[in-house]
Amino acid sequence: MRFKIQYSALILLLLIAIGCKQNNNHAGELNEAANLPVELHFNQLGLKVITSMINKKEATMSTLYGNEAALKYTKSKEDSTTSGMVFALVSWKQQDDERWFGAKIPGPFQRVEMVTTKANGNTIRTSYKTYTGKWQTNPLTEQARIKYILAQKAAIMP
């Protein structure tokens, strides 16, 4: 009897040793660091994907979202802004994908930038705000950011 217990223990240890060789791949987990702040209720804004981009130097990746008007603008071959467009650019720091050598995925959440357009008489007024913990404007850089966001084209999705 004693003998048998020792034997089973040995086999068990052997199996555990083999099993342990498998790296922890965080099964069932979410990408906690990359999750968007809950208070944004981002999914409830009803925005759709326009495109996504990567900045290799900064090691960041972003996804640009928009409402129907924004989507239409980024798909059109002309560059004329209309009123009622809503853009949201979400950015993350990149991290290596532990589940696939050769891939990078979103790491820590960085910010959301929103650009909206509104008719103001005969002109279109564009406004900008960014969220990094609270909503803010950024007079220094916002013209450049608005220009960058409005210059994006829709990624092709058949």
Add this chain to the structure above:
Amino acid sequence: MNQPFYKRRTIQVLAILLICFGILQAYKPELKKEPVTADFNGPENVKAILKAACYDCHSNEPDLKWFDHLQPAYSIALADIKEGKAGLNFSEWGNMAAGDQKAKLFEILNQMTTGTMPLKSYQLLHPSANLKPAEIAIVKNYIAGMIKEHPADTALMNAADKQFNNWNEQHLKAEELPKTISGVPYQPDYKNWQVVSTTDRIDNNTMRVIFGNPIAIKAIAEHQINPWPEGTIFAKVAWDKLQDSDGNTKAGAFKQVEYMIKDSDKYKSTKGWGWARFKTMKLLPYGKNIGYATECVNCHRPVSNNDFVFTLPVKH
């Protein structure tokens, strides 16, 4: 009460087992010899590792040990070789296109680092196939050397422009939607779904957005994702990466959209998921024969403990 030796029960049982074992040996199907036509052509130190750990099941020159020749081990070995070679055969390596070779190498590395390959059952009796971290590092180093990121050339940029200019939204009727050979359908509605995550694939210079249908997004919100609920659908869209000289990268030409559709009954034989890939703007279904989904499943085995899903979801 001392019984004669041959009457003892354990001895009798052992004798019967031995006879059965003997009879089993009579059944020995032949291992078909096939020529090595285009052997793996990587560096010698990498090849030596693959030879020791993988060639028994993934080449036309398996080196079976004496105990592999005993039944039932022999039948198991034959089955492993047949299945193993179907997905990867180092003896026919050179017949693959360069791009496919590279993709296969990354798959190989990921199977090694996760301990998915070589098979555990095999490692028990073939300790020499047990990969040491230093050996995996050699393979990794070789494969990492193939990662080449550089600004997009004009051909890549022109392809993207051409696609964009010719892009008109198609409104296909249900009966016109493309399907894989096994009947897994293309689902045009993916563009209206929410995002599960994005990936930057430096191994093949594509970038991807992974969309989830409302069932998938609800499962993420409730953190019930292993297993994913019935009816979950993922759509992963891949584009060329268009990098400028500053390292700013945008999405170029559309390459493909891939689906995983959870239906445990319908797709019982492929781990409960329907697998599909539609390539180019023509949405050509991938897979020439009904067995194509086995390839999908095999590549996803490193995440078999995660319902065969690689993507780490981001709550939006």
